[in-house]
Amino acid sequence: MTVHRVVVLALDGVYPFELGIPSRVFGAAGGRYEVLTCSVDGGPVTTNADFAVTVGHGPEALATADTVLLPPFDTSLLTREPLPGVAEALSAVPAGARIVSICTGAFVLAAAGLLDGRPATTHWAVADVFRSWYPQVPLDPDVLFVDDGDVLTSAGAASGVDVCLHLVRRDHGTALANEVARACVVPPWRDGGQAQYIEHPVPVASANGTSATRQWALENLHEPLSLTELSGHARMSLRTFARRFNEEVGMSPGRWLIQQRVSRARHLLETTDLAVDDIAGQVGFATGTSLREHLHAAIGVSPLAYRRTFRGATASAG
Known part of the structure; x- marks a missing residue:
């Protein structure tokens, strides 16, 4: 089994929680990864x-x-230009290596020119600054x-866990990522x-939320599940259901349903030999063509x- 080396570059002002995420997540992958932590000069940070x-x-x-x-570092230390020593350190990264940032780490990549013309994200609270510095x-x-x-x-914060789990899933499949x-x-x-996390008025949690309907939908993904059916299950009007759903989940019911269908289809593609048309039926797409279109879009x-x-990845890992 080939061991994949992850090198974490810690900068001054680093957030301790996020600094520890790579070791915790990749370290739970059964020896498939080795995690090293470094600084720009080898000294403490x-x-x-x-x-x-x-x-x-x-x-x-x-x-x-x-x-x-x-990993991210304190926002008070953000600068538009590359931080001292960082550009030189990053120049040593092999051409074929993946580069991943969490939160304000995206500023480092952008300052080094590694995100030019590429889609990216960062913490919502510093998004306006990021846009103004790196249009x-x-x-x-x-x-x-x-x-x-x-480049990812x-x-x-916790989205660092999300992206590390995503990499495990990308490298070795759903089963290991779930483990x-x-x-x-x-x-x-x-x-x-x-x-979901941007500061705005949050509805008070109650039995009138959409979580029960979301769970019901996940148990019935093989069905068409119209918005009318969803709102009916939640005992809300169409307008109220759509508004509350978006407040709680951060997207429309239709978009969420497609995301869940694609996610379930990916799992079945990884773990079964079912034909594409059969998988489409199990996850609620009308045809195999519809599944192909949505998977390609995603x-x-x-x-x-x-x-x-x-x-192939799973077989190689085995």
Whole structure:
């Protein structure tokens, strides 16, 4: 089994929680990953808490990375230009390595020119600053993470867990990602995006919310599930249901349903030999063609190409 090396570059002002995410998530993947932590000069780094961190490696570790991960640092230290030593350190990263940022780590990548013309995200609270500094980067502050192939960016705090689990899933399939999620006691996939967490009036939780209907929908994905049926199950008018659903989930019911159908289809493509038309029926798409269209829109590949990729990754891991 080939071990994938993840090198975490810790900068002064780093948030301790996010700094520990890669070791925790990748460390639960059964020895498939090795996580090293380095700084730009090999010395200790300050955190945004009342302690510093001594790292085990200097910037030379970046030259050995398969994946480089930049955790966030205190917003008071954000600068438009590259931070001292960072550009030089990143220049050592191998050409084929993946680069991943969490939260304000996206500022480091943008300052280094690594996000020019590429879709990206960062914490919603600093999105306006990011846009003003780096207008050449197409920013989407409404998502938890953006996977642009060899460069991935994620939003604040716990979205670092989301993107690391996504990488495990991308590398080794759903089954292992679910095992890692269980070991870390986190959900393997979170619905919605940052819109759920942006400061706005939040409805008081009650029995009149949409969570029960969402659970019912997940149990009945094979059915067409119109908005009328969903609102009827929730015992709300169409307008009230759509509004409350969007407030709670951060997207429309229709978009959420498609996301759940695609997610279920991906799982079946990875874990079964079912034909594409059969999978489409099980997840509520009318035809195999509809599944192909939605899967391509979501991740840019056909069902068969997706299955080959994950079956190959799983077989290699085994």
